[in-house]
Each structure stands twice: as C-alpha cells, then as structure tokens.
Amino acid sequence: MKKYIILLLILFIFSSISQAQELLPANKNVLDSIKSANKGKVILFNFWATWCKPCVEEFPDLVKLNEKYKDSTFKIVFVSLDFGKALGENTKAFLKKHDVDYTSYFNNFAKDEDLINYMDKNWEGSIPATFIFDKAGVLKKSFIGKQKYDDFKKVVIKYLK
Amino acid sequence: MKLIKSLLTIAIVFALTINSFSNDKTDGYKVGDKVSDFTITNYDGATYTLSNSGAKATVIIFMSTECPFVQPYTDRLLGLNKQFGSNGIAIWGINSNKTEPTDEVINHAKDRGYTFPILKDDNNVVADMLGAARTPEVFVIDNNSMTLIYHGRIDDNKEADKVTSNDLQNALNDFIAGNAITTNQTKAFGCSIKKN
Numbered sequence: 319m320k321k322y323i324i325l326l327l328i329l330f331i332f333s334s335i336s337q338a339q340e341l342l343p344a345n346k347n348v349l350d351s352i353k354s355a356n357k358g359k360v361i362l363f364n365f366w367a368t369w370c371k372p373c374v375e376e377f378p379d380l381v382k383l384n385e386k387y388k389d390s391t392f393k394i395v396f397v398s399l400d401f402g403k404a405l406g407e408n409t410k411a412f413l414k415k416h417d418v419d420y421t422s423y424f425n426n427f428a429k430d431e432d433l434i435n436y437m438d439k440n441w442e443g444s445i446p447a448t449f450i451f452d453k454a455g456v457l458k459k460s461f462i463g464k465q466k467y468d469d470f471k472k473v474v475i476k477y478l479k
Numbered sequence: 480m481k482l483i484k485s486l487l488t489i490a491i492v493f494a495l496t497i498n499s500f501s502n503d504k505t506d507g508y509k510v511g512d513k514v515s516d517f518t519i520t521n522y523d524g525a526t527y528t529l530s531n532s533g534a535k536a537t538v539i540i541f542m543s544t545e546c547p548f549v550q551p552y553t554d555r556l557l558g559l560n561k562q563f564g565s566n567g568i569a570i571w572g573i574n575s576n577k578t579e580p581t582d583e584v585i586n587h588a589k590d591r592g593y594t595f596p597i598l599k600d601d602n603n604v605v606a607d608m609l610g611a612a613r614t615p616e617v618f619v620i621d622n623n624s625m626t627l628i629y630h631g632r633i634d635d636n637k638e639a640d641k642v643t644s645n646d647l648q649n650a651l652n653d654f655i656a657g658n659a660i661t662t663n664q665t666k667a668f669g670c671s672i673k674k675n
Contacts, residue, residue, distance in 0.1 A: 369547050370670060371578075399668055401547075401637070429635055429643075431666045444613035444671040462612070463671055 341410055343426030344397055346436060352395055353455055359391040360477045361451045362470070363437060365425075367399040368408040372464035373446040379467035380448075381416050383474065390478060391453065396422035399445060452477040507610015508627045510663045514620050517605050519573075519598045522581045527571065527598055529620065534569035536621050536628070536654055538647070541606060542572040542597065543614040544579045544587040546670035551637045552615060553591045559633075560595045563651050570595040575606035576614070578673045603674040613669030617647055621654070628654060631665030 342348070353361065364380055366373035384394040396418065400409045405424055413422060427433040434443045438460045441447060448461040450473050459473045508514055518528040529537060540556070543549045560570050572595060574584045581599050588597040600606055609618050619629035629650040634642045646665045653660040 367547075369545075372671060372673075404547075425668075430668050431632075431635065434666045434668070441666075442612050442616075443666050443668045445668065446671070 340421040341398070341413065342421060342423050344423035345426045345428075346432065348423065348426075349436065352393075353451070356393045357455060358453050359393045360453060360474055361393045361395060361455075362474065363395045363397060363449045363451075365397050365399060365437075365445050365447045367445060368404055368412045369400070370445050374412075376446055376464045376466075377412075377416060379465075379470065381418060382467060383470050386471075387474060387478065392474060392478060398422065398424045400424060450474065450477065508618075508630070510627050510630055512627050513625050514618075514627050515608060516625070517608060519600060519605065521596070521598050522585065525596075527596065530622065530625065532569040532571070532622060534622055535567035536569070536619055536651070538563075538568060538570045538651070539605075539609070539618045539620070540570065540572050540633070541611045541614045541616045541672060542574050543576055543670055543672075544574070544583050545576075546614045548613075548637055548667075548669045549615050551639065552633055553593075555633060555639060557592065557594055559648060559651070562648070563655070564595075566651075566655050568651055568655075572597040573600050573605060573611075574598070575600040575603040575611065576673045577603070577675050603672065606672050606674065611672060613671055615667075615669055619647070619650060619654070629660055629663050632667035635665075635667065 349363075362380070362383075364377075366377060368374065380394060380396075384392075388394075396413075398405070398409050401424075409424065425433055427436075430443065434441050437447070437449050438457060441449075441460060441462065444462060446461075446464055448465065448470065449457055450459040450461075450470075452458045458477055461469065514529070516528065516530045518526055520526050538559075556570070556572075564570070572588075572593060574597060584597060584599055605611075611618070615633055617629065617631060617633060618627060620626065621628045629647065631646060633647045635644040635646065636642045644662075644665075646662060650660045650663065
C-alpha cells in the first residue's frame, strides 16, 4: 500500500511538472485567447528559436524581466519558431535550462505571413522579435533584433503604470 | 537683406540637393522604387555591378551559411536558376553576415553546389542599401528600369512538400511574360542579418 501511494505521488509530481512546462501550438485562435484572457495586463510576446544566437542571448533577460514583474499586471508569452526535430527535444530542454516553468508556445500558423502580420504589419519576419501590448491590448512597441534588459524594462514599466 | 536672401537660396538649393541624394535610401525600398546601383568586388576578385548584370532582371537573395530557414532552399534555388538562367534572369546570392567569414561562405557554396554566384557583402553595405533584414530575403530588380519589382520570400514554406505558393517563381514567370507581377510583396520568417 505504501509503495502504491509513493508511486501515485511520484506520478502526480511528474505530471504537475510536465503540465507546468507546457509547450503548446499557437495559431490565431490561441493568440486571440491569450490576449483576451490577459486583458488589463501588459503582454510581451517574444519570438525566438534555439538555433537563433541573438534570441538565445537575450532570452535570460526576458526570463529575468518576467521574474521581476510577473506578480503585477504583466504577462510574457514566448513563441518558439523551432521546427522539426529541434522542436521536440531542443526547445523543451532550453526552456527547462532557463527555468521557464510556465506555458510557452510554438508557431502553428498554417502560413508564416499570417503570424507575422498578426503581430505587426511592419514586421518583415526576422527574429528575435518582441512585441509589447498595453493593458488595452494595443501594440505599443516592436523590438526587432536582440535587445538588452533595460530596453525591455523601460517599455514595460511605462505601460504598467 | 541681400545676405539673408542669398543664405535662404543656398539653404533651399541645399535641401533640394539632399533630397535627390537621398534617393540612395538607407531604409530600404518599396516595390516600384528605383534602386541605386552597386558594385561588389567578390573574394575571387570578380566584380559584380547590378546595372551590368547582363540580365533582364537580377534576383538578389540574402543568404546565410547557418540559418535553418535558408538551408532547405538549396534544391529550389538550383531549380530556379536552371529554369530562369537561360531566360535572362541573373540570380545572385549575397552574404552580409559579419559572423560568417569568407572562407565559410566559399566552402558552404561549394558544398551546396550553388550554380549562381555567392557574393560577400563586407560591412553589409548592400544589405543596408536595400533594407535587407533577414535571410533568406529576395529583391528582384528590373535591369531595364532599375526598379524593384518583387520583394520578399522564395515561397511560403521552408519545407518543400508543404509549399502552396511559389512566390518568386510566379513573379519571374509574370516578368518574363511581360505581365505585371501579381503578388510583388510577401513575407516569411528568417534569421536576422548580423550586421556591423
């Protein structure tokens, strides 16, 4: 009986960890839901990939930003552009390494151009790319290319007020 | 008063002059814009001048030795060169990445068997002039009018078996037929060009 309870406990803990670090497909409906569910919050969407060096370099700053402001009205949404084999193995390992124990996403739009235009019609499609929406859901800042912590923080703070 | 009038005249002339120089845009071109000429002296000593490409249209594709969005396109680019090379279309691959040295570019081109020239754009001069930001990114210039007639992607999926729109091929077919290019501006994901 004791062994059975221990086994159940292990399975429960494992499932909790797996669920917490979910990597889910994102299409238009999913992104609409995220925006809708987080109305009243400043939302930062970051598009990245494990093979994208500048994305990897700025990633810890974004994780740090989330740590600093997650208890306030701030939401960070990572969307990976990894594909193929990298998506299953490398992406999850990378997220785990950077202690991203919350849900993040991968591109599941049928057409890349639809995702690009969904975020910002002025975005030509290069990554890393970060988009910051204010509490009313209006796009306020698009960062194309690698940024520093202070660059992100300055904009986030402005719209958290 | 005379002095003020003279200074004003000089200022106006100067402003107009700057305007005409700024046709050499630093923030890129829109389809329909006239494109500035450029010359690249490549690593093998050969010079490539846009206005002198010898083609009816020049297809410039910003490439990378490492970007996972570029590598799957090797066969498709070879196919396009085979299809259009004898129809007066020149394809030039350009590498503007500061992180990809010339030797790497040469070896990569050899490994891939590219049948079109790969040019090294030192200090990303041409990338900046055209406003290129990612790889792959395509600019098609009509050599007769030196205007940009297509800008964007090769097609709509990096995975060849999932392509639904052969955008660059369609654009070149329209051009060769003497028709207006139906879809002349497209978007796709790519790796940012690592610039100086």
